[in-house]
Amino acid sequence: MALTTSVIIGLGLLIYVVLYLTYGKKLEREIVKADSSRETPAKKLYDGVDFVPAERPVLFGHHFASIAGAAPIVGPVLAMAWGWLMSLAWIWLGNVLIGAVHDYLSLMASVRYDGRSIQWISGKVMSRRTSLTFQVFIYFVLILVVAAFAAVITSIFVKTPQVATASILFILSALVVGYLMYRVRIGMTPATAVGLAMLVVSIWLGFQYPLSLSANQWYGILFMYIIIAASLPVWILLQPRDYLNAWLLWFGLLAGGLAFIIVNKEITWPAYTMFSATVVGGKPSPFWPVIPLVIACGSLSGFHSIVASGTTSKQLANELHGLTIGYGGMLTEGFLSTLVVTSIAAYGMSLLSQAASKLAGAGIEVARLTDPTYMGTTYVAAMLNSFGKVGIFAQSYGMGWHDAFGVDVTVGAVFAGLWVSAFALTTLDTTNRLARFTWSELVEELVSDGATKSALTNRWVASVVAATIGIGLAMTGNWTIIWPAFGGANQMLAAIALMTAGLWVRNILKVKGIMRHLVIVPALFLWVTVTLAYIWFIVVVTPSPPVLAVVTIELLLALMLIYEFAVAVKRETPEVVPS
Amino acid sequence: MENGYIFIGKGGVGKTTCSAAMALGLAQKGKTLIASLDPAHNLGDVYGVRLSGTPKKINQSLYAMEVDIDELARKYIERTVNRIKDMYTYLKVLNLDKYVESLKYSPGIEEYSILEALIDLFSANYDYVILDMPPTGLTVKTLTLPYTTLIWIEKLIRLRKDILSRRMTIESITGKKCVVIDGKEVEIPVSEEEDPIFRELKQKKEKMEFIKNFLTGDKCSFILVTNPEALSLFEGERAIKTLKNFGINVSKIIINKFVEHNDVTKKISQLGSTLKIPLFDREPRGMDELTKIFQLVEVL
Amino acid sequence: MIKLLNNILKFFKGIQEGFKGKSIEYIRIEERELENVFSLLLFGSYIGLPSPPAFLSLELLPYVARELYILGIAAERSDDPLGQIAEFFEL
Numbered sequence: 001m002a003l004t005t006s007v008i009i010g011l012g013l014l015i016y017v018v019l020y021l022t023y024g025k026k027l028e029r030e031i032v033k034a035d036s037s038r039e040t041p042a043k044k045l046y047d048g049v050d051f052v053p054a055e056r057p058v059l060f061g062h063h064f065a066s067i068a069g070a071a072p073i074v075g076p077v078l079a080m081a082w083g084w085l086m087s088l089a090w091i092w093l094g095n096v097l098i099g100a101v102h103d104y105l106s107l108m109a110s111v112r113y114d115g116r117s118i119q120w121i122s123g124k125v126m127s128r129r130t131s132l133t134f135q136v137f138i139y140f141v142l143i144l145v146v147a148a149f150a151a152v153i154t155s156i157f158v159k160t161p162q163v164a165t166a167s168i169l170f171i172l173s174a175l176v177v178g179y180l181m182y183r184v185r186i187g188m189t190p191a192t193a194v195g196l197a198m199l200v201v202s203i204w205l206g207f208q209y210p211l212s213l214s215a216n217q218w219y220g221i222l223f224m225y226i227i228i229a230a231s232l233p234v235w236i237l238l239q240p241r242d243y244l245n246a247w248l249l250w251f252g253l254l255a256g257g258l259a260f261i262i263v264n265k266e267i268t269w270p271a272y273t274m275f276s277a278t279v280v281g282g283k284p285s286p287f288w289p290v291i292p293l294v295i296a297c298g299s300l301s302g303f304h305s306i307v308a309s310g311t312t313s314k315q316l317a318n319e320l321h322g323l324t325i326g327y328g329g330m331l332t333e334g335f336l337s338t339l340v341v342t343s344i345a346a347y348g349m350s351l352l353s354q355a356a357s358k359l360a361g362a363g364i365e366v367a368r369l370t371d372p373t374y375m376g377t378t379y380v381a382a383m384l385n386s387f388g389k390v391g392i393f394a395q396s397y398g399m400g401w402h403d404a405f406g407v408d409v410t411v412g413a414v415f416a417g418l419w420v421s422a423f424a425l426t427t428l429d430t431t432n433r434l435a436r437f438t439w440s441e442l443v444e445e446l447v448s449d450g451a452t453k454s455a456l457t458n459r460w461v462a463s464v465v466a467a468t469i470g471i472g473l474a475m476t477g478n479w480t481i482i483w484p485a486f487g488g489a490n491q492m493l494a495a496i497a498l499m500t501a502g503l504w505v506r507n508i509l510k511v512k513g514i515m516r517h518l519v520i521v522p523a524l525f526l527w528v529t530v531t532l533a534y535i536w537f538i539v540v541v542t543p544s545p546p547v548l549a550v551v552t553i554e555l556l557l558a559l560m561l562i563y564e565f566a567v568a569v570k571r572e573t574p575e576v577v578p579s
Numbered sequence: 580m581e582n583g584y585i586f587i588g589k590g591g592v593g594k595t596t597c598s599a600a601m602a603l604g605l606a607q608k609g610k611t612l613i614a615s616l617d618p619a620h621n622l623g624d625v626y627g628v629r630l631s632g633t634p635k636k637i638n639q640s641l642y643a644m645e646v647d648i649d650e651l652a653r654k655y656i657e658r659t660v661n662r663i664k665d666m667y668t669y670l671k672v673l674n675l676d677k678y679v680e681s682l683k684y685s686p687g688i689e690e691y692s693i694l695e696a697l698i699d700l701f702s703a704n705y706d707y708v709i710l711d712m713p714p715t716g717l718t719v720k721t722l723t724l725p726y727t728t729l730i731w732i733e734k735l736i737r738l739r740k741d742i743l744s745r746r747m748t749i750e751s752i753t754g755k756k757c758v759v760i761d762g763k764e765v766e767i768p769v770s771e772e773e774d775p776i777f778r779e780l781k782q783k784k785e786k787m788e789f790i791k792n793f794l795t796g797d798k799c800s801f802i803l804v805t806n807p808e809a810l811s812l813f814e815g816e817r818a819i820k821t822l823k824n825f826g827i828n829v830s831k832i833i834i835n836k837f838v839e840h841n842d843v844t845k846k847i848s849q850l851g852s853t854l855k856i857p858l859f860d861r862e863p864r865g866m867d868e869l870t871k872i873f874q875l876v877e878v879l
Numbered sequence: 880m881i882k883l884l885n886n887i888l889k890f891f892k893g894i895q896e897g898f899k900g901k902s903i904e905y906i907r908i909e910e911r912e913l914e915n916v917f918s919l920l921l922f923g924s925y926i927g928l929p930s931p932p933a934f935l936s937l938e939l940l941p942y943v944a945r946e947l948y949i950l951g952i953a954a955e956r957s958d959d960p961l962g963q964i965a966e967f968f969e970l
Contacts, residue, residue: 045952047945047948047949047952048945049907049911049914049949050911050952051952054900055893055896056893057889057890057892057893057894057896057897058893058894058896058897058900059897060893060897061893061894061896061897061898061900061901062897062900062901062904065897065901066966066968066969069969115962116956116959116962117959117961117962117965118961119959119961120958120959120961120962134961135961138961181902182906188898188899188902192898192902233909234905234906234908234909235905235906235909238905239902239903239904239905239906240902242901242904242905242969243898243901243902246897246898246901247898250894303968306961306965306968307965307968309962309965310961310962310963310964310965310966310968311965311966426969427969430967430968430969433967434964434967434968437964
């Protein structure tokens with residue numbers, strides 16, 4: 001049996017389903033001890049606003065759409081440098097043993113603490129300092145994600161101008177849908193029909209009239225877009241965008257999965273290139289500890305703990321739903337990343353061959369790419385010089401559609417490009433709004449002069465500052481450094497969340513024996529991994545001053561964290577007993 | 580009602596005497612009501628009659644009453660509390676007894692009770708209504724209450740509209756929501772017609788606009804009573820200025836207990852058109868003595 | 880067989896509900912925040928905020944039982960700001 005896309009997808013599904021039913025259920029039974037008779041906060045604290053029990057598939061869809069963004073796609077593209085098997089190893093094993101566990105336990109801990117965020121819980125089971133540390137990492141993630149995504153969007157727009165047009169028309173569609181659905185209120189079905197129709201037209205018009213601008217021009221446009229979008233009432237742009245994105249996600253996932261199963265294409269990408277492929281900042285990057293920084297969402301992501309413990313936990317109707325939503329949701333995102341890897345593994349090689357002349361100009365010999373070591377050292381450069389940061393996925397996705405459904409390659413490629421940029425643009429919007437909030441908090445703490453304070457906490461100032469830092473970093477920084485830096489901050493959040501969950505399991509739930517190791521060991525493993533990655537970052541990658549400052553602070557906080565953790569472990573008796 | 584006259588001034592300047600005299604005079608022209616809202620009631624003493632919260636006939640066209648503000652405020656709160664009790668039976672959260680205690684001391688209840696009394700009095704079936712107001716501080720707060728209230732009501736109405744608009748949007752997509760709090764079903768109003776809060780706000784707005792327009796309109800005259808002394812002058816000045824900012828013009832100033840012209844009286848005269856009432860050997864009491872004054876006051 | 884079909888139907892209905900929820904998620908958040916502002920404006924005097932004339936708050940009191948209930952919960956949760964804004968995190 002040849003190794004084909006269907007095999008990989010099938011294998012991925014199999015691993016996920018089997019481990020969900022065995023490992024996941026074990027966690028549910030013996031660690032969380034989920035009890036359907038125990039009232040969840042959705043019922044106990046029902047207020048019709050935040051605490052509202054939702055049905056399982058509804059909450060699943062909601063949770064999944066919140067955690068699935070552009071990141072589960074971008075990360076794996078970069079990780080292909082190590083080979084497809086290595087990437088999948090992390091996406092499969094890292095997910096079921098660490099990532100999904102992280103999501104599930106964050107959710108359940110929050111449920112047991114009446115819907116309080118994981119940050120609050122960490123303050124109680126670890127220390128108040130930990131809760132503040134959590135906040136610092138959130139700031140860093142907010143700054144870095146803007147830079148990372150802005151660069152991705154610009155890259156897509158430059159390399160595939162059809163996507164640029166389609167994206168602008170997508171915004172237009174969102175405005176129309178927003179108006180029809182929320183102002184005129186014609187009803188969800190008619191408005192959705194209009195929206196989807198406009199989407200299709202947008203893509204088609206994208207083909208007809210590609211918009212080619214320079215990267216810097218796009219950065220300028222993005223900057224203004226962020227400021228304007230984040231200042232509008234949500235019903236005008238953000239809400240309809242978010243809604244249409246959900247359609248893009250499901251369609252892309254289902255159509256993609258179907259395509260790659262039907263097409264049954266043989267894998268031509270090396271399974272394993274080398275341990276230290278050239279990924280971050282042009283330096284040889286050891287697979288471990290760097291992989292969690294490259295593939296975050298899709299396998300393990302600290303941000304999911306915020307989503308799980310911030311909103312999902314308040315709507316869980318029954319404790320037994322938690323596994324499907326928390327654990328299962330993360331696995332589904334893993335499936336998305338699996339798709340990404342699979343598509344590049346099948347079509348990547350031929351795509352790079354097509355770009356042979358361009359790559360030759362950059363000093364890359366396409367013919368040699370079949371040699372794993374050469375691939376390992378040259379992939380990232382080849383990718384950036386040919387299709388851009390996400391392009392190789394979009395193109396291979398397009399080829400999948402072409403081979404499976406007979407449509408032109410550009411159709412799928414433009415769709416995939418639109419898919420990623422649509423999510424990324426929405427993230428830029430929400431992140432700017434959040435950054436305004438956190439900026440004001442910072443100014444409150446640090447600035448005492450009244451006049452300066454009111455000038456700085458002005459809504460527009462906060463918005464511009466956040467956007468400037470993000471776009472500035474995107475324009476001046478090395479994306480192959482910024483992306484893993486974002487991953488690094490994100491994963492330390494995951495480490496804090498896992499450590500908190502571990503302490504919760506150990507000290508509060510009083511789980512004994514091997515079961516609690518299933519949580520504590522991954523937590524510590526994660527902490528060690530990320531801390532080592534930080535050290536490697538500082539010493540080997542030698543990033544630019546802003547990134548260097550961020551990583552250094554992160555490293556110091558990481559050291560403080562393990563100390564807090566040790567103290568909390570020794571403490572044994574809990575500080576706060578959950579209600 | 581043809582005209583309303585509102586007497587304001589510091590405590591002890593002779594508001595009651597002047598207003599009582601004017602009431603006597605106006606009673607010859609039409610059915611007149613004089614009401615004292617000053618907590619330190621003197622109206623009954625001036626007329627030599629025992630007065631109460633209902634109008635008492637003094638002569639064939641003159642009626643007098645003393646309004647008990649405290650009682651008004653108490654009744655108002657009692658009414659409000661009873662309404663709350665009806666609607667909150669299912670809410671164990673509020674410990675109503677303790678809450679009522681603090682309600683009584685809410686700032687602004689006194690002023691509002693006076694305002695409500697004002698509206699009632701001016702709507703009553705008389706040709707002329709004269710009011711003897713409480714000391715300047717409370718009076719100014721009361722008279723400017725409609726203005727400040729309207730600003731708040733505008734804000735709240737706008738906010739409420741935003742809330743209702745979003746609720747309507749959500750309902751248009753998810754269908755009517757049914758919320759249960761503490762075992763009881765709670766309706767969530769979605770449109771301006773079915774929202775009791777919006778209705779209340781609109782009602783209050785109309786009420787406040789009515790009273791504001793009345794107070795700043797032609798049918799209502801304000802008379803400031805002062806004495807020829809500095810403190811009286813200062814307070815009078817401030818009152819006139821403040822009221823002016825809210826569109827209320829003091830049309831006449833009475834310098835009561837006038838002896839001779841001096842710096843103070845000159846300054847008072849600069850504030851507006853004045854009328855001087857001389858200092859008598861002893862305080863005027865009874866109808867005859869008041870008649871003497873009203874002849875002077877008749878000029879008004 | 881029927882049960883399987885029923886389950887699949889329920890699943891799709893659930894997905895549809897999920898879409899509905901997604902389509903108003905942010906508007907819900909905005910509405911909730913506006914309601915909190917409204918409640919604070921009416922009753923903020925209890926925590927030292929400037930508030931409208933007391934009679935306004937008092938006369939609206941009978942209709943805001945639900946708002947007070949929610950305000951109470953929000954006040955209790957004020958030490959967990961992340962829990963309130965978590966819905967905005969979308970990566």
